[in-house]
Amino acid sequence: GNSVTQMEGPVTLSEEAFLTINCTYTATGYPSLFWYVQYPGEGLQLLLKATKADDKGSNKGFEATYRKETTSFHLEKGSVQVSDSAVYFCALVSAGNQFYFGTGTSLTVIP
Amino acid sequence: GAVVSQHPSWVICKSGTSVKIECRSLDFQATTMFWYRQFPKQSLMLMATSNEGSKATYEQGVEKDKFLINHASLTLSTLTVTSAHPEDSSFYICSAQGAGGGISEKLFFGSGTQLSVL
Numbered sequence: 001g002n003s004v005t006q007m008e009g010p011v012t013l014s015e016e017a018f019l020t021i022n023c024t025y026t027a028t029g030y031p032s033l034f035w036y037v038q039y040p041g042e043g044l045q046l047l048l049k050a051t052k053a054d055d056k057g058s059n060k061g062f063e064a065t066y067r068k069e070t071t072s073f074h075l076e077k078g079s080v081q082v083s084d085s086a087v088y089f090c091a092l093v094s095a096g097n098q099f100y101f102g103t104g105t106s107l108t109v110i111p
Numbered sequence: 112g113a114v115v116s117q118h119p120s121w122v123i124c125k126s127g128t129s130v131k132i133e134c135r136s137l138d139f140q141a142t143t144m145f146w147y148r149q150f151p152k153q154s155l156m157l158m159a160t161s162n163e164g165s166k167a168t169y170e171q172g173v174e175k176d177k178f179l180i181n182h183a184s185l186t187l188s189t190l191t192v193t194s195a196h197p198e199d200s201s202f203y204i205c206s207a208q209g210a211g212g213g214i215s216e217k218l219f220f221g222s223g224t225q226l227s228v229l
Contacts, residue, residue, distance in 0.1 A: 004154065036220075043115055043220035044204070089155065099218075101147075101155035 002027045006090045006102030013080055013109050021075040021105045023064075023090035031092040033057075033066050033073040038087045038104070047075075047088070080109045114138060115207045117221025124195055125229055132190045132224045134205035139219075140185035141207035146178075149202040158203075161188050195228045202226075 007022040025033065032051045036044040048057030053068035062077045073090060090102040114137040124130050134144055146158045159175075161167040161182035169175045177199075179191040188207075192199055204223040 008152070038220075038222075041120075041222055043117070043222045044206075045220070046218075098157065099145075103152060103154050104149075 002100045004102040010106040016079045019077040019080045023073045034091045036089040115219045115221040121225040123227045130192045134188045136186045136207040139209040143208040144188040145206045147204045197228045
């Protein structure tokens with residue numbers, strides 16, 4: 001079946017620190033992979049995506065590379081800001097167009 | 112971008128009562144809306160898919176008589192938790208699918224509802 005495993009939080013970092021949030025997946029076929037972000041009081045928003053192996057999604061300084069050999073899609077940012085404090089969800093979409101989400105990782109960036 | 116409004120943000124109710132959660136697409140028409148549930152430390156799990164004007168399709172293990180979904184218009188879907196019990200306490204979130212673009216470009220999420228049943 002399809003599933004997403006995401007590193008547990010919460011994660012607390014100082015401003016300008018390097019961020020990695022691990023995400024691995026199990027899927028049949030060739031899924032598309034996504035990172036969503038939920039800022040306090042708002043809905044989930046698409047942060048970035050990758051649709052095939054070796055694709056790199058990037059947005060707002062965040063990056064994630066679709067690694068088929070390790071079934072991973074880790075989220076990284078070189079220098080986090082206080083405004084990046086949010087909950088981050090890794091997700092995949094299967095051939096049936098259904099989303100499968102991870103548990104979410106809460107990130108707090110302190111000045 | 113498109114906005115989906117979900118209300119209430121949080122609700123506390125007594126066991127045995129019913130709770131209604133609304134999900135509205137504010138600036139687009141949503142032919143399909145999805146309802147998810149997240150228990151603590153678990154993944155967001157799809158509960159049901161609703162299409163405007165037709166009966167919702169429920170995922171395996173979700174009781175359709177307990178979780179009533181109404182998608183009466185292209186901008187509104189409601190989820191009613193009937194005879195709520197403490198085990199129904201969870202985070203519920205809706206998403207609305209607009210037209211055009213790929214699956215991710217046209218899917219927008221509400222901010223979620225935290226339900227606590229005493």
